[in-house]
Amino acid sequence: MDSSPNYQICFDIQYIKVMQSSLEAFFDFTPDQILTELVDVIFKWRSKASPDEIAKIEGQCTLDDGGIDGLKYGFLLGGEIGITVPREFTQEDFDATCMQYLRPLLKDKYQLYRWPLVFITALYFRDHNPNYEDPSSYDDVVCWLYKLHIRPDLLKLYIALNGKKERGSERITIKIGNNSPINLSNQTRWFELLFKNIFDKYLSIESVKEAKAELDFVYGKKIGNKGNITQLKYIYGIYKLMEGSAVQPKTQKTASMKICKFIVKYLAFIGEIKFDESINKETQTEDLQRQEYEKARQIRSIINNIKDSTLENILDRRKYKLPKDTNFLESWLFKYW
Numbered sequence: 001m002d003s004s005p006n007y008q009i010c011f012d013i014q015y016i017k018v019m020q021s022s023l024e025a026f027f028d029f030t031p032d033q034i035l036t037e038l039v040d041v042i043f044k045w046r047s048k049a050s051p052d053e054i055a056k057i058e059g060q061c062t063l064d065d066g067g068i069d070g071l072k073y074g075f076l077l078g079g080e081i082g083i084t085v086p087r088e089f090t091q092e093d094f095d096a097t098c099m100q101y102l103r104p105l106l107k108d109k110y111q112l113y114r115w116p117l118v119f120i121t122a123l124y125f126r127d128h129n130p131n132y133e134d135p136s137s138y139d140d141v142v143c144w145l146y147k148l149h150i151r152p153d154l155l156k157l158y159i160a161l162n163g164k165k166e167r168g169s170e171r172i173t174i175k176i177g178n179n180s181p182i183n184l185s186n187q188t189r190w191f192e193l194l195f196k197n198i199f200d201k202y203l204s205i206e207s208v209k210e211a212k213a214e215l216d217f218v219y220g221k222k223i224g225n226k227g228n229i230t231q232l233k234y235i236y237g238i239y240k241l242m243e244g245s246a247v248q249p250k251t252q253k254t255a256s257m258k259i260c261k262f263i264v265k266y267l268a269f270i271g272e273i274k275f276d277e278s279i280n281k282e283t284q285t286e287d288l289q290r291q292e293y294e295k296a297r298q299i300r301s302i303i304n305n306i307k308d309s310t311l312e313n314i315l316d317r318r319k320y321k322l323p324k325d326t327n328f329l330e331s332w333l334f335k336y337w
Contacts, residue, residue: 008082038074255303
């Protein structure tokens with residue numbers, strides 16, 4: 001069991017709103033990543049607020065179905081959220097290991113870049129903390145099972161039942177496991193009609209063409225970057241964050257070694273890259289510097305290849321779909337799961 005206690009780092013909610021578009025474009029941040037923290041803020045506020053104050057805020061966050069938009073609620077309240085991280089990550093260590101390299105270069109603009117870096121790093125350590133429990137994890141697992149396993153099966157079935165048919169092709173053959181195939185007469189096309197209701201409610205597909213496109217692109221062979229996705233995200237994000245700064249001037253068309261060296265320090269700090277420590281103690285400093293330089297050169301090559309792209313394209317993000325009504329995930333598909 002990890003003996004290191006957790007603690008919280010606080011971040012201003014309004015500043016997160018100001019930085020939201022940059023965090024999303026550069027680091028793949030989405031507000032629902034801090035929903036748990038915002039809910040904590042909401043509960044604490046409600047315990048002290050008057051009924052009139054609660055009614056006023058909730059009136060601005062009510063959804064069409066009568067529910068409450070938790071993200072909007074939390075952002076309207078403002079104040080601070082607390083992100084829980086393990087003791088192994090402290091802002092002091094982060095500054096000493098990473099930011100001390102940038103401070104002389106950025107000078108009076110140092111804090112402008114430090115804040116978003118501390119924020120995304122806190123999220124990284126929170127998500128990699130073995131003691132962190134996300135109360136929405138069950139829902140995530142259920143949705144994951146649907147997106148990766150059940151939806152592609154439904155798409156295949158939709159294509160089979162709605163593709164071009166020959167005259168007299170109402171009959172359906174089904175084979176389950178190693179059992180012998182069985183033939184269904186499918187009189188009045190009852191089988192298609194039965195599944196039509198399921199497709200309409202749980203698939204939301206308009207045509208065979210659309211189903212085939214999703215099956216090929218989302219569930220087909222990955223053709224994007226085969227590199228370490230986490231590394232690519234931070235390499236791209238840090239480069240874009242500092243593009244135009246003293247670390248990466250706009251006039252410089254290729255990645256500067258300054259920014260590449262910082263990215264090496266950053267990735268090493270969060271544990272995404274390792275150095276060979278089986279080196280001669282007498283030449284340890286020189287060997288580590290050589291390794292850092294080689295990794296910085298590798299990162300420079302990566303940046304020069306991806307800097308003009310979008311993070312979405314770099315990560316080869318698959319846009320997995322969920323139906324509008326996800327209650328069925330528990331009430332129907334996973335009744336016995």
